Amino acid sequence: MTRYQVDKVLRQVINDDTALEAFQRDAAAFLEGRDLSDEERKGLIDIDYPALYKLGAHPFILSGFTMRVWPADRRGLQAEYQERIAPHGYPDFET
Amino acid sequence: MTRYQVDKVLRQVINDDTALEAFQRDAAAFLEGRDLSDEERKGLIDIDYPALYKLGAHPFILSGFTMRVWPADRRGLQAEYQERIAPHGYPDFET
């Protein structure tokens, strides 16, 4: 049960500019020492939001996180986000 | 009602070594920007525990704070503490 730890990362990056900068500078270093599964860690580092969604990250902060850190052009990101997570339906996101 | 802010300072100094060092280095600077009355600010800077006690600081953390930051010889501090606050009885410490 490390879902809480994923949500905690998402929320720190959204709420705290210092955390955002640290995450963007070196995500792997930012995540070091946190109790995350390999899948969760990789999902966060790669900003692989469909993987994180599937693992039960809280959708509300996952989308906020993704919009905040997405490195490429954000036009169309909202639509792409919905399309790419759709196959995973509604995973349980209780921590 | 700034009693909460006093308690917050006491607790930070007890729990957080960085806060402790900052407080010990320059208490006035550590307290800057905090919503404290002049009396409270002075009480904290001077480690004037009877004054803080009288103002309604939480006794449990006030004594922890005092034992932690007392600059002089601590032998007999416990007894002296009790004696010096005794005249103030039991002030309300609800925040």
Next chain:
Amino acid sequence: MAELVEIIGITHNPYLPGMIAGPDPEPGICQAEADYARMRQKMADARPDVLVVIASDHLNQWFMDNMPPFLIGKAPRTHGPAPQEVRTFRLTPYEADVDIEVAKGLLRESSRFGVDFAFSDEFFIDHAFTVPLGFVRPEMDIPIVPIFTNVMAPPIPPADRFYQVGQAIRRMIEVLPSGRRIGILSSGHLAVEVGGPKSSSYSADVEFDERMMKLIAAGDAETVVKEATWERMLQAGNVTPGFSNYVLLMGLAHGRAPDAVGLHFPKKTAAVPYMAWDLTQGDAR
């Protein structure tokens, strides 16, 4: 004894203020603007001394490290929303005094009425508070008492608990020693999805919205409580559990049908509901 003078429930959709202020609003948005202006007038007519505001926090502040189902804020003054909300939604800040006497009074009475409020001496209010306050009391001149509910981080309390807590708050108000006139303002959701597969640019479940607002209009709390399960709300849209705050309002109204109630479906955002109970003339229970 304090006097409960008005209960109003509206949405806290953070896009709505911008849509209303924006150029060329569509008819559904104009309708929302008119409805909410009416709610503002209703609250003004009730002449409250204090607004008890019941709303949620969007994991901006309370998080799963310490997540209370119900919390009363009792710092002397508060403001909001969070900086990243201002950035995202271009919201207007709100600032107000907190009526500490009423906040502490409710907190102190709560155990007696079987409610376990957490309390906070240091907090801010997010858009769930600032948006409805901006609609109903843009003057920022009435002290508030914020009551935070957890509708975001499961497990959240079931609908019947929200109803019970509403009833209990009503009773607490009735025994408060202060002679204040108390208005209740609450915000919640109908069907909304954020961060899920469904688009958030229209109601996420028209059937849910219409059904629930019909039941609220009829004062049928029993059916609302039965049907507004976590599963049904989630199916309607993944943040729909914010609906729970309206259930709490039904409890505050002791199940009475509201005096004014409405629902509109703008084309480009979630449904816009309102509900109001006028209590200044006494409340037939």
Next chain:
Amino acid sequence: MAELVEIIGITHNPYLPGMIAGPDPEPGICQAEADYARMRQKMADARPDVLVVIASDHLNQWFMDNMPPFLIGKAPRTHGPAPQEVRTFRLTPYEADVDIEVAKGLLRESSRFGVDFAFSDEFFIDHAFTVPLGFVRPEMDIPIVPIFTNVMAPPIPPADRFYQVGQAIRRMIEVLPSGRRIGILSSGHLAVEVGGPKSSSYSADVEFDERMMKLIAAGDAETVVKEATWERMLQAGNVTPGFSNYVLLMGLAHGRAPDAVGLHFPKKTAAVPYMAWDLTQGDAR
């Protein structure tokens, strides 16, 4: 259905472990050691699969920025006490798994039984947990479920609410789907003063201690609830409200008299109480 097999209440006096381990303990301390060894044996004999531990936090972790009256911890593992407690009292650390299934089960049932638990996925346990656990289960081999109560930051819930919450937890346990054998361990205070004018090196109010333990021994919850007001507890010593956790235990025992109960007054520290209800043979209500 889970089965409640044992309820034990002792002190969390952080000086006690050192006094017991120290050279030449006085008779009162030897008596405490023997009593608490008996409590350890009792809990072992009850063969619990999980220990629900009800204790407080000394403003080490939960603070007045977000102070819940009752909180369930549900992270997979926990440890304690806080570093500054280890430093001050030279306490032995304690570590244990958390039985997440039972923790979540209690949390989920709580609303139905009228209790509003906050929850936490990230927390530690302070000496109020580690000291009694060190006495009763030094093996650290049984998963725990920590329930934190606010007895430090006023307003705290009144004694009758602690009693009701105890009763409610009992009912929640009875409907838990898990087949676990559940032991309850709780820690509190009798009369103690810290940071006030009275010395903390003996009971701060022998009369309070004797009176309350006599009432507990008789199973007279009604009188306890009536007499253990905030004012009376504070008069007995400024941290005496930790006594509230024993009132919660009386509720858990549905007001039945304990099977074992005792009180000793060592010369150099607060009074040492114990109380135990053996429930493995069924509980005559």
